[in-house]
Amino acid sequence: MFIVMSARATEAEVNAVRSAILAEGLQPHVNPGTERVVIALVGEIGPRRQALRSRFEGMAGVEEVKSISRPFKLTSREFHPEDTVIHVGDVSIGDGSLTVMAGPCSVESREVALETAQAVAEAGARIFRGGAFKPRTSPYSFQGLGVEALRYLAEARELTGLPVITEVMEPAQVEVVNRYADILQVGTRNMQNYSLLTAVGRVEKPVMLKRGFGATIEEWLMSAEYIVSSGNPNVILCERGIRTFETYLRNTMDLAAVPLLHHLTHLPVIVDPSHATGKRWLVKPLALAGVAIGADGVMVEVHPRPDEALSDGEQSLTFDGFRELMAALGPVHENARPLHGDPVLSGAALGVESGGRH
Ligand code: PEP
Ligand code: MN
Numbered sequence: 001m002f003i004v005m006s007a008r009a010t011e012a013e014v015n016a017v018r019s020a021i022l023a024e025g026l027q028p029h030v031n032p033g034t035e036r037v038v039i040a041l042v043g044e045i046g047p048r049r050q051a052l053r054s055r056f057e058g059m060a061g062v063e064e065v066k067s068i069s070r071p072f073k074l075t076s077r078e079f080h081p082e083d084t085v086i087h088v089g090d091v092s093i094g095d096g097s098l099t100v101m102a103g104p105c106s107v108e109s110r111e112v113a114l115e116t117a118q119a120v121a122e123a124g125a126r127i128f129r130g131g132a133f134k135p136r137t138s139p140y141s142f143q144g145l146g147v148e149a150l151r152y153l154a155e156a157r158e159l160t161g162l163p164v165i166t167e168v169m170e171p172a173q174v175e176v177v178n179r180y181a182d183i184l185q186v187g188t189r190n191m192q193n194y195s196l197l198t199a200v201g202r203v204e205k206p207v208m209l210k211r212g213f214g215a216t217i218e219e220w221l222m223s224a225e226y227i228v229s230s231g232n233p234n235v236i237l238c239e240r241g242i243r244t245f246e247t248y249l250r251n252t253m254d255l256a257a258v259p260l261l262h263h264l265t266h267l268p269v270i271v272d273p274s275h276a277t278g279k280r281w282l283v284k285p286l287a288l289a290g291v292a293i294g295a296d297g298v299m300v301e302v303h304p305r306p307d308e309a310l311s312d313g314e315q316s317l318t319f320d321g322f323r324e325l326m327a328a329l330g331p332v333h334e335n336a337r338p339l340h341g342d343p344v345l346s347g348a349a350l351g352v353e354s355g356g357r358h
Helices: 011-023 046-057 110-123 147-160 171-180 194-200 217-229 257-264 273-277 280-292 319-339 343-350
Strands: 002-005 027-031 038-042 062-066 086-088 091-093 099-103 127-129 164-167 183-186 207-210 235-239 269-271 297-301
Touching (some): 002 011, 011 027, 011 038, 099 110, 110 127, 110 319, 147 164, 147 171, 217 235, 217 257, 257 269, 257 343, 269 280, 273 297
Parallel strands (some): 099 127, 127 164, 207 235, 269 297
Antiparallel strands (some): 002 038, 002 062
């Protein structure tokens, strides 16, 4: 449920509504909006819906009280029609520009980190990626260099000026990762780790939430809702492929998720064709497809010598491959973006509902 304040509502009236929400044992979340303030009340409303509606409708400065039909509330377009734009250093994600994040799967050494950061920066990447804490299927595989890798990431940022993104695997790591990284990544395996989602919801830096490999779009948005409702509005969604019956590729990249998410939510959406395909030669075509379908960015893995990589070498681009990709992405982004039209209106016209399987 959310309360639309009148365009002439005073600050005192807005504050009175916030206090009344708190007095009901609920949380107010304010969207300042461009014309009028909108306040969502989140928490367990249950049978109080009608009583709450009447109470707030009667308050000074309130124009109307509306329901949010989706189960995700703060992340929905209904509550927050304007796109969320996330600022990291001088990079803006979600403003119509294209943000490319690139780097090795794992920060394997200082040399690999610095060499790769420099190469991807020169080729036009805006964010440097690299795993310090690695979630590996086998306990015998390389697990990442941990805090040592975080220091190399910070050094790579010094060298190139690129903000850095790295994965945080558990609540106890949030403090140290937050100290070094510019964006915190929650990986596919942790998309429904609710204590981690709540913990990253309490930091100020943006969070990139990867889609769980077995998660529906609604489950994914409910996970984003955990982060936003814990106090962090800066969430980036990353489609990295889901598990289907197909076996040739590591995952199946759900391209339709991009425009669907742009309709359902105001959060920026990026695609990761490296983990989605698991194959180097498919990274470029799927990255192009992601940008053509309207993604706000692309994340790809790049390694100076992919054959020697300690993780995900098969899907890592060489420096030459990355330069080729960058040259191809620009024109697709420029030409495709204006063709899409308004994501809210185009989805609404078709009546997007969950569970539309026939
Ligand atoms: C990664 O980006 O390095 C990673 C482990 O990705 P995912 O969580 O999508 O598998
Ligand atoms: Mn990887």
